[in-house]
Amino acid sequence: MxxxxxxxxxxxxxxxxxxxxxxxxxxxxxxxxxxxxxxxxxxxxxxxxxxxxxxxxxxxxxxxxxxxxxxxxxxxxxxxxxxxxxxxxxxxxxxxxxxxxxxxxxxxxxxxxxxxxxxxxxxxxxxxxxxxxxxxxxxxxxxxxxxxxxxxxxxxxxxxxxxxxxxxxxxxxxxxxxxxxxxxxxxxxxxxxxxxxxxxxxxxxxxxxxxxxxxxxxxxxxQSVIYNKEKNWKMSSRSETSQENDEIAKEDVILASEKYKEFNDLIINYLKSQKPYLNPEYNLQMMVDDLELSRHKLSQVINSGQKKNFYKLINGFRVEEVKEKLLDPGYEHYSILGVAMECGFNSKASFNRIFKEETNLTPTEFKKQIGRK
Incomplete structure (x- = not known):
């Protein structure tokens, strides 16, 4: 044995x-x-x-x-x-x-x-x-x-x-x-x-x-890689860490002296036109790659300009997309959950919770409400 x-x-x-x-x-x-x-x-x-x-x-x-x-x-x-x-x-x-x-x-x-x-x-x-x-x-x-x-x-x-x-x-x-x-x-x-x-x-x-x-x-x-931007196989040194911190500090100074409106408008227009949030795997790094802005700058603009974190910003757009599709006759044969999945949500529980937070209505209540109009 x-x-x-x-x-x-x-x-x-x-x-x-x-x-x-x-x-x-x-x-x-x-x-x-x-x-x-x-x-x-x-x-x-x-x-x-x-x-x-x-x-x-x-x-x-x-x-x-x-x-x-x-x-x-x-x-x-x-x-x-x-x-x-x-x-x-x-x-x-x-x-x-x-x-x-x-x-x-x-x-x-x-x-x-x-x-x-x-x-x-x-x-x-x-x-x-x-x-x-x-x-x-x-x-x-x-x-x-x-x-x-x-x-x-x-x-x-x-x-x-x-x-x-x-x-x-x-x-x-x-x-x-x-x-x-x-x-x-x-x-x-x-x-x-x-x-x-x-x-x-x-x-x-x-x-x-x-x-x-x-x-x-x-x-x-x-389990796949969660953060997969870089392959870090080398030992880091204090000088490298210090250099990264200096770059972020300089960026903070630049942002403090600039208006957020330009960057904020860039983000909103990008989300409206490209609709990247339809991808359920969408994350901040994908936005960084598309807009060619630094992670630090994007995070600051989202948090200060939208008064939301990345998660709430993207799911707010998803909720609006769901509302549009529920009004679209082309999606009448879809269930509410099916529409949600088409709009980038990945689970029924999170969709229901976020939809209620954004609209003060459950998805079913919203659909009944638009059906009476």
């Missing part, structure tokens, strides 16, 4: 490596997933060896588990932060891995799966300590990852015109929570074994990682 679970987990991890290496468009988030799969493959593969790794390599395989939390966290970070770049300071996240590896190299380290009887195997005490620190680490990275997702969701109206599974990352909240729960389960089952209650064996962690790997591959392959 032990070898079967490890074999399944090992093969799954190899399959995940292949999938994420070939996934397009390339993005830093897929690199983190690929490395995560490599670590899982190494860990699961160690169970298939006919010997204990610590007999030939003193740190053993267990320390690499301290990298799983940081990698999952940086996967979340790279998805939810636009233009995410690697920085040298991020190397601090591998310190726990290094500390555990060094410590295990200086003692008579024993395999994590060895007997937990402290009389027969006194060095197993350190394994308990490692495990406790690992759970603490996983909890910290779970919290940080969740914090980034919540922060990202607050920014969705500033960039996207619709809420979707792609940009809300509901699945990732589930995966993060599952990640935490599986490690906690492994932690407690390890202590059950310490009490010599043979309810579970050490393969609990191997089994849980196998389950988690399957879930991560499934959802990770379905």
């Amino acid at each position: 032990d070898n079967y679970i490890s074999t399944v987990g090992f093969v799954q991890a190899l399959f995940g490596i292949l999938l994420f290496l070939t996934k397009r468009p390339r993005h830093l988030s897929f690199m983190f997933l690929t490395i995560w799969m490599v670590i899982i493959a190494i860990f699961q593969g160690s169970y298939l060896l006919p010997f204990e790794v610590v007999d030939y390599f003193k740190p053993g395989i267990f320390p690499i588990m301290f990298l799983t939390g940081p990698l999952l966290y940086f996967y979340v970070y790279s998805l939810t932060v636009e233009n995410f770049k690697l920085k040298p300071i991020y190397l601090l996240h591998i310190v726990p891995y290094l500390l555990v590896s060094v410590h295990r190299s200086t003692i008579s380290a024993v395999a994590i799966g060895s007997t937990p009887n402290l009389i027969e195997n006194p060095y197993y005490l350190y394994n308990r300590i490692y495990y406790s620190f690992l759970i603490f680490s996983v909890f910290i990275y779970w919290f940080l990852g969740l914090k980034h997702i919540i922060s990202h969701r607050k920014n969705i109206p500033l960039y996207f015109s619709n809420y979707s599974g792609k940009n809300t990352l509901n699945w990732l909240v589930f995966v993060l929570t599952l990640f935490l729960l599986l490690f906690i389960i492994s932690f407690f089952t390890a202590y059950i074994k310490i009490l010599e209650l043979n309810v579970f064996n050490w393969t609990t962690l191997s089994f849980n990682l196998t389950v988690f790997t399957f879930v991560m591959i499934y959802f990770g392959m379905n």
Whole structure:
């Protein structure tokens, strides 16, 4: 049973490596997933060896588990932060891995799966300590990852015109929570074994990682890049960040001295004539590309000139488009929801809510009202 679970987990991890290496468009988030799969493959593969790794390599395989939390966290970070770049300071996240590896190299380290009887195997005490620190680490990275997702969701109206599974990352909240729960389960089952209650064996962690790997591959392959303007594969420096901030500061000065009317009229005329909002995937970057204005400038003009965020501005135009089509005899054979989808909405719930906010009427009430005219 032990070898079967490890074999399944090992093969799954190899399959995940292949999938994420070939996934397009390339993005830093897929690199983190690929490395995560490599670590899982190494860990699961160690169970298939006919010997204990610590007999030939003193740190053993267990320390690499301290990298799983940081990698999952940086996967979340790279998805939810636009233009995410690697920085040298991020190397601090591998310190726990290094500390555990060094410590295990200086003692008579024993395999994590060895007997937990402290009389027969006194060095197993350190394994308990490692495990406790690992759970603490996983909890910290779970919290940080969740914090980034919540922060990202607050920014969705500033960039996207619709809420979707792609940009809300509901699945990732589930995966993060599952990640935490599986490690906690492994932690407690390890202590059950310490009490010599043979309810579970050490393969609990191997089994849980196998389950988690399957879930991560499934959802990770379905998740496309959220912010895909640039491919940031290089380490960023302070000078680059400072230069970007200087450019934004200069732009603020220019905008402060100019009237917003010219830019505001440009945006409104563009939306009326081009009707880009009919695309449910429409976002602020698409507007930037079409108008050839900076993101920062557009955001300022929309927020100050329209007194709305991007989400409300675009959906206001969509509501007006729906109203026009409901009055158009050519759309009489369409359902209200069908018209909404033609106008760029992507769900019934969001359409009904936004339509009511814009008109103080439900779509059905509006249609009845125009039917009486």
